[in-house]
Amino acid sequence: MDTVNRMKTTPCPTITLIPAPGQSKRLATLLQRGFLIPCAEPIPLETVLLGLPGFTREYIHNRIETIFINGTAADSLAQSVWPGCTVALSAAMPGLAGAIFRKGGPHASLRTPPPVSLPADHNRHEFLTLKLFNLVADDCVQPLLNRGILMRNPTLARFFKNRADQLPQILTAIILNRTPIPINRAIQLPENQDLFLVRTESDTADT
Amino acid sequence: MAEKIYRVNMTNLTTSTEPVPDKWLGLGGRGLTSTIVAEEVEPTCHPLGGKNKLVVAPGLLSGTVAANSGRLSIGAKSPLTGTIKEANSGGTAAQMLAKLGCKALIIEGLPKGDAWYTLLISEDGVTIQEEQELVGKGNFDVVATIGKRTDEKHGIITIGPAGEMKLSAANISIKDPDSHLRSSGRGGLGAVMGSKRVKCIIIEPTDAKVEIVDQEKFTEANRAFTKALVDNPISQALGTYGTNVLVNIINEAGALPTRNFTSGQFDGHEEISGETMHDTIVERAGKPKHNCHKGCVIQCSQIYNDKEKKYKTSGFEYESIWAMGADCCVDNLDHIAEADHLMDDIGVDSIETSVAMGVAMEGGLLEFGDGEGICRILREDVAKGTPLGRIIGCGAASVGRAFGVTRVPVVKNQAIPAYDPRAVKGIGITYATSTQGADHTMGYTIATNILGVGGSVDPLSHEGQVELSRNLQIATAAIDSTGMCLFIAFAALDDEKCLPALVDMINARFGADLTADDVTNLGISILKTERAFNEAAGFTNKDDRLPEFFYEEPIAPHNVVWDIPDEELDKFWDF
Numbered sequence: 001m002d003t004v005n006r007m008k009t010t011p012c013p014t015i016t017l018i019p020a021p022g023q024s025k026r027l028a029t030l031l032q033r034g035f036l037i038p039c040a041e042p043i044p045l046e047t048v049l050l051g052l053p054g055f056t057r058e059y060i061h062n063r064i065e066t067i068f069i070n071g072t073a074a075d076s077l078a079q080s081v082w083p084g085c086t087v088a089l090s091a092a093m094p095g096l097a098g099a100i101f102r103k104g105g106p107h108a109s110l111r112t113p114p115p116v117s118l119p120a121d122h123n124r125h126e127f128l129t130l131k132l133f134n135l136v137a138d139d140c141v142q143p144l145l146n147r148g149i150l151m152r153n154p155t156l157a158r159f160f161k162n163r164a165d166q167l168p169q170i171l172t173a174i175i176l177n178r179t180p181i182p183i184n185r186a187i188q189l190p191e192n193q194d195l196f197l198v199r200t201e202s203d204t205a206d207t
Numbered sequence: 208m209a210e211k212i213y214r215v216n217m218t219n220l221t222t223s224t225e226p227v228p229d230k231w232l233g234l235g236g237r238g239l240t241s242t243i244v245a246e247e248v249e250p251t252c253h254p255l256g257g258k259n260k261l262v263v264a265p266g267l268l269s270g271t272v273a274a275n276s277g278r279l280s281i282g283a284k285s286p287l288t289g290t291i292k293e294a295n296s297g298g299t300a301a302q303m304l305a306k307l308g309c310k311a312l313i314i315e316g317l318p319k320g321d322a323w324y325t326l327l328i329s330e331d332g333v334t335i336q337e338e339q340e341l342v343g344k345g346n347f348d349v350v351a352t353i354g355k356r357t358d359e360k361h362g363i364i365t366i367g368p369a370g371e372m373k374l375s376a377a378n379i380s381i382k383d384p385d386s387h388l389r390s391s392g393r394g395g396l397g398a399v400m401g402s403k404r405v406k407c408i409i410i411e412p413t414d415a416k417v418e419i420v421d422q423e424k425f426t427e428a429n430r431a432f433t434k435a436l437v438d439n440p441i442s443q444a445l446g447t448y449g450t451n452v453l454v455n456i457i458n459e460a461g462a463l464p465t466r467n468f469t470s471g472q473f474d475g476h477e478e479i480s481g482e483t484m485h486d487t488i489v490e491r492a493g494k495p496k497h498n499c500h501k502g503c504v505i506q507c508s509q510i511y512n513d514k515e516k517k518y519k520t521s522g523f524e525y526e527s528i529w530a531m532g533a534d535c536c537v538d539n540l541d542h543i544a545e546a547d548h549l550m551d552d553i554g555v556d557s558i559e560t561s562v563a564m565g566v567a568m569e570g571g572l573l574e575f576g577d578g579e580g581i582c583r584i585l586r587e588d589v590a591k592g593t594p595l596g597r598i599i600g601c602g603a604a605s606v607g608r609a610f611g612v613t614r615v616p617v618v619k620n621q622a623i624p625a626y627d628p629r630a631v632k633g634i635g636i637t638y639a640t641s642t643q644g645a646d647h648t649m650g651y652t653i654a655t656n657i658l659g660v661g662g663s664v665d666p667l668s669h670e671g672q673v674e675l676s677r678n679l680q681i682a683t684a685a686i687d688s689t690g691m692c693l694f695i696a697f698a699a700l701d702d703e704k705c706l707p708a709l710v711d712m713i714n715a716r717f718g719a720d721l722t723a724d725d726v727t728n729l730g731i732s733i734l735k736t737e738r739a740f741n742e743a744a745g746f747t748n749k750d751d752r753l754p755e756f757f758y759e760e761p762i763a764p765h766n767v768v769w770d771i772p773d774e775e776l777d778k779f780w781d782f
Binding site: 032052068087095138166 | 443675714765
């Protein structure tokens with residue numbers, strides 16, 4: 001049974017992260033490998049983003065300077081995204097490469113021509129993946145996690161494994177549904193669950 | 208203090224001070240080093256022989272309070288590429304030399320015996336001293352020892368054991384404000400310094416100031432220039448994550464060369480990203496933001512501490528992290544930081560040496576991903592000069608020949624840096640046509656339109672891409688002559704006042720009346736001077752090519768090959 005079919009029959013468990021005071025922004029790197037957004041059909045990227053907490057129209061147009069859709073640099077927020085695709089967003093980046101990939105950048109002509117976009121099998125999927133990098137992740141991590149994001153088990157497990165040294169400073173508790181999970185070097189997620197709703201408890205002291 | 212040329216003859220161990228020839232007055236940085244090398248070095252000479260010269264030159268604005276003006280240019284004929292070479296670096300030396308009135312330091316000849324020497328530069332000129340205490344020491348030990356011998360305020364330009372061994376990947380290190388190191392990394396210039404048996408150059412502090420002809424105009428222009436830098440959003444990203452902010456982006460683009468250039472994406476990118484590095488630095492009480500020279504308002508450097516919260520490395524750059532990380536499949540930042548520290552101490556280019564390690568891994572020396580093994584080889588072989596260490600310390604092409612590996616990512620023998628040219632073809636054009644081998648900083652993202660070198664050909668055609676690469680290289684050559692950090696380019700792209708303010712500062716400094724056209728012409732002149740040297744050294748358009756595997760092996764995930772026709776590349780020099 002693939003992940004999507006299991007989603008339809010199994011309630012999505014919730015992982016609640018409780019950040020230590022002043023530490024919730026340090027969860028921003030949770031977003032760099034991507035989280036899932038339900039997506040039923042091709043839709044403008046801007047429409048997707050405006051449905052997320054923390055993404056106002058002004059913010060989207062001013063802060064997001066680099067857009068990748070399935071690894072190809074995009075120049076417009078009006079460009080369509082679709083089920084199964086991966087979108088990555090970043091602030092303006094340094095270097096010639098940063099300028100080449102920048103949205104509408106003056107050196108965009110130095111890109112390698114993009115491959116074909118909409119794949120024929122997009123109807124098989126129910127989500128798109130959104131990766132947030134650098135300042136965009138830093139800006140948006142709190143509102144996103146306050147509402148909750150969908151993450152796949154391997155992505156979340158990898159984050160816990162890679163941050164094992166830092167987690168005791170960042171988090172005071174990890175709760176799976178209503179059961180606390182010990183914060184140690186080998187945080188165990190249930191292997192039979194592919195998808196989690198990951199959220200933080202409101203940490204107004206941080207904001 | 209009036210500017211002068213300091214000349215050091217290592218053959219007869221004499222020094223002299225000369226007035227600046229009129230033809231060199233308007234030059235600085237790369238413009239001056241390349242001009243002097245082209246005029247005074249026989250193009251066909253052996254780079255490690257007595258006919259090569261090492262030229263050190265601050266930029267036109269070095270020593271002033273202009274923001275981000277602390278780059279020092281060092282030039283010679285390169286032992287790695289055989290071409291003319293300029294490598295520049297931050298640190299304190301450029302500003303100190305400029306304040307001493309040193310327009311350029313020219314080191315020529317070879318000493319006859321086995322002795323090593325230190326050069327001391329002061330208000331009285333240059334003196335040559337025989338050196339024993341520092342010989343064989345790593346760069347960090349050199350800086351610490353000189354700090355005890357003099358004081359912490361002296362400037363230092365030094366080579367490590369790699370330079371002493373004349374390895375082709377040897378760099379030249381410059382002391383930064385915290386007594387750590389910055390590197391003129393590329394092209395093996397440390398071997399040239401080592402061939403002249405100069406272990407280090409010590410610069411005495413001075414209270415002298417650089418003369419500014421029109422101080423009021425200079426201050427006004429610097430204010431506008433600094434504001435453009437500080438206000439730019441890229442400065443904020445650089446000050447938070449450093450240049451390593453690029454790992455995630457370039458990986459996403461499929462342009463992060465991985466496993467010796469066999470893929471464009473690295474599964475361990477998250478573990479080595481700028482975002483992860485930032486959190487690690489904060490966790491260990493390091494500094495995410497740090498300047499490599501006084502007056503830098505971007506502060507893209509950082510202090511990276513080890514798990515015990517002790518200093519490990521600084522200036523931990525994207526290109527170094529990519530090379531030791533993705534290209535060697537090492538997903539452990541601490542191993543990469545340790546390797547970076549070792550390479551800084553040994554005095555080898557962290558791009559060249561890391562790419563060489565990737566080639567060696569393909570050749571079976573180590574398993575890909577073996578970060579501890581890399582550190583062991585750096586420590587036990589490269590630093591000690593074993594036969595294996597010397598092969599690696601002479602760069603990627605050297606390793607390819609020794610191990611029979613054909614996938615060797617070099618142009619003109621210099622390792623290709625962190626952007627795969629199949630996935631970003633415009634950068635590949637610059638790698639191929641650069642006068643100095645593959646180098647991502649040779650055609651930077653300068654606002655060509657403001658400098659009046661905007662393209663006229665369809666930018667989406669191959670011809671238009673070649674033209675844009677040429678224009679970027681022209682503009683970059685000009686900026687490299689000012690002493691400015693190339694990161695001013697980002698502000699120049701977004702703020703139309705930035706580059707004019709830079710030209711205004713040069714005019715105010717010298718009482719000149721330069722226009723943007725003059726700056727462009729300077730860049731054109733530098734490129735043509737460098738090209739003429741290379742042609743006289745035997746290079747042709749056939750050297751302006753990428754290795755054949757780029758034409759034949761598609762790179763994932765986009766499965767693209769390098770397909771810019773040779774005849775289009777050859778049009779690069781039609782100007």
